[in-house]
Amino acid sequence: MPFLSADEWTAVALSLQVSVWATLASLPVGILVALALARGDFPGKQILNGLVHLPLILPPVVTGYILLVTFGRRGPVGGFLEEQLGIVLAFRWTGAALAAAIMAFPLMVRAIRLAIEAVDPKLEQAAGTLGASRLLVFVTVTLPLILPGIIAGAVLAFAKAMGEFGATITFVSNIPGQTQTLPTAIYAFLQVPGGEASALRLVLISVAVAMSALIVSEGVARLVARRIRGS
């Protein structure tokens, strides 16, 4: 008999799918926002900063409710997406990915922003005098130097996405095979008699995934940092 039942395996696979998509899709936006917050000087910078950090301080249920109201099929954004593009987020795995991405976003932006702030702008100035335009300076100097921060931010976001519960269950509910991720599956198994064994197996998987993500990210970040800083 395999370690996991079909239902359990479905929850694990869905969780991985949701977290990977949430991380990858939000990474470019995260880098841009981190760049704007670290280097930008524009009106409304504090408002942007507040918005980014809001999911960190709001109760997750509130974030999920706001998502439901906004991105639900009758919500202003959700309705538009369904009518114009045929995209439905509410009660779908894509909605779970959106909820996870938004909950993980502040952690990702913080890590990348710190890395950007550690880059000496004088190096970018030097690259400019050597003929590189601002975009090319970013690609050839800034980006390689903040790579460890990007990796750290991505792993942090992935781990947070794997564990997201409150906003997910509020926005997309807990439908097995559709929106039931690891944490919501554990919660569901604990609600039925005799579900403790399933819950325990999923808890073990949860711990294993989180630990390996952390170890891999540490290793990669150290490797990158050594390559970048030289030794």
Add this chain to the structure above:
Amino acid sequence: MSLSLAVTHGFPGFSLDVAFDAPPGVTALFGRSGSGKTTLVNAVAGLIRPDTARIAVNGTVLHDSAAGVWVPPHKRRIGYVFQEGRLFPHLNVAGNLAYGGWFAPRGAVKGAETRRVVEMLGLGALLDRRPATLSGGEKQRVAIGRALLSAPRLLLMDEPLAALDDARKAEILPYLERLRDETDIPVLYVSHSVTEVARLATTVVSLSDGRTTRVGSPAEVLADPRAVPTLGIRDAGAMVSAVILRHADDGLSELDGPGGTLLLPRIAAPEGTSIRVRIHAHDVILAREAPTGISALNVLKVTVAAVRAGEGPGMVVQLDAGGERLLARITRRSAKALDIAPGLACYAILKSVAVAPEDIWIAGGEDARPQADTR
């Protein structure tokens, strides 16, 4: 004209108003800190935008505030060697050197040119190293090579040796001399070190409080008593040329110098070599009659050309020694006692051991150097 520049810029409590034309060769921007040197260099590089400016290199206008022309830094093709090197830590030395070539016009940086610069700056053994593993002097050499290999119209060097100790400075100066003699890229060199300016510059622009005080050849500017406040009284001193006649057994070298034979500590160069010597003004003693029974070995016949009294007890006397200029710093009391006045014939006395090794250098490539434009 290789660089033509007119810049005004207002800071709180300080204004910059400088205009000069620099001929090809190494133009030293010389002045104390706060005189506006770095602002000027940053304006040339496009890193700051002065209030009004007209900056042109080899006829190409980079900034003309009146005509609304402003070329962004990355399109100026001006190689900038910063005081702190600013090498890219994520690239090895070869990557740093190649960086500028990625953005230069196609075919502007050839492989042969890279090899020549690597050879000239002695970088061959460093190509695989990371900047973090280089010494300060090596970093600066790589930074110079990186700027050279971006196909620049002009090279800016902002105190490239200031962050280095004396040994590292001595290690890099010969490379800079080779750069001056072997490439035809004009250089704007910012420094507050008289030694560097004397050794490297073909033209000196001295700045004081945001104004140009003097433009001329180093020999002229350094021997000008009026330039002494800018140079700093401790560093004042003229530069003279001499030819090595022979090396004596007792560790001295005998030279054919201005106004007579010069005896200096042994110079590591063959007989017949032309050298430059910088003689500090405070090392020169004046006497009305040829002294006897004195330990100082150099007694030169000179004529007083000009005198300039400072604010303190001292004054600076400019001397004519066989057509070359020397500076002597004496007290006003002595000047009065000796009746020092322009036209007076007297003797300048210099201890051999007072001349430091870093103030003696071989006049390499001097004849190939373009004549300085003196306005």
